[in-house]
Amino acid sequence: MNVAIIAAAGLGTRMGSERPKQFLEIAGIPIIVHTVRAIAQCDVIQEIIVVLPSEDAAGFMTLAGKYDLQKVTQVVPGGATRAESVSCGLGAVPAATTEIVAVHDGVRPFVTGTEITRAISAAQEHGAAILVAPITNTIKQVEGGKVVRTLSRTQLRGALTPQCFRYSLLCRAFAEADLQDPDLTDESVLLERMGFKVAAVEGSSRNIKITRPEDLAVGEALFRDRGREL
Numbered sequence: 001m002n003v004a005i006i007a008a009a010g011l012g013t014r015m016g017s018e019r020p021k022q023f024l025e026i027a028g029i030p031i032i033v034h035t036v037r038a039i040a041q042c043d044v045i046q047e048i049i050v051v052l053p054s055e056d057a058a059g060f061m062t063l064a065g066k067y068d069l070q071k072v073t074q075v076v077p078g079g080a081t082r083a084e085s086v087s088c089g090l091g092a093v094p095a096a097t098t099e100i101v102a103v104h105d106g107v108r109p110f111v112t113g114t115e116i117t118r119a120i121s122a123a124q125e126h127g128a129a130i131l132v133a134p135i136t137n138t139i140k141q142v143e144g145g146k147v148v149r150t151l152s153r154t155q156l157r158g159a160l161t162p163q164c165f166r167y168s169l170l171c172r173a174f175a176e177a178d179l180q181d182p183d184l185t186d187e188s189v190l191l192e193r194m195g196f197k198v199a200a201v202e203g204s205s206r207n208i209k210i211t212r213p214e215d216l217a218v219g220e221a222l223f224r225d226r227g228r229e230l
Helices: 031-040 060-066 082-091 113-126 167-175 188-193 213-229
Strands: 002-007 047-052 072-077 100-105 128-134 139-143 146-151 157-166 199-202
Touching: 002 031, 002 082, 031 047, 031 100, 047 060, 047 082, 060 072, 072 082, 082 100, 082 167, 100 113, 100 167, 113 128, 113 157, 113 199, 128 188, 157 167, 157 188, 167 188
Parallel strands: 002 047, 002 100, 047 072, 128 199
Antiparallel strands: 100 157, 128 157, 139 146
């Protein structure tokens, strides 16, 4: 069985809104609902665990019922950091039956079933795999307010989600991690620090993370485009 953990326990301070960004709306529907629906529609995912701020966790199953999100089996409160929140979700994963755990950002609503399937397939083969996207901007290294070098984009990729791992491997990585470390911005870095080679799977540039107010406008446009494609 493959289980998805939706990491959505952040407060979204960069969005500058009163509500956590995962509950802001695109086309009249909360972003978190779009995200969970995208994951639930993928046949290779059997169960979904949603990690939310503690004050929102209790009522989410009602929201899931309203939008018929049938694969959501558990909603758990998160922690103070992303790593702590994902660890809370990992603790709810059925240990006896789970093969692959797919960790996905709660504010990436435009992930496709093809991306999810390819990432899980790569994790089944290699043990760990993440979606990545090419870097389009020229990247500068800056120190003390001055550019010190320009980095080649040929070997650089932006990390996307889901990031997929064999259950036992991810558990071992979290057991060895400092969950309060601010540099643990994704799950791949845990494996990298163990010396594990994480497979990179090319994802779509449309798999954006809704982080700032301008991202909401982009999300609305992507939603309209997707509707026309359907």
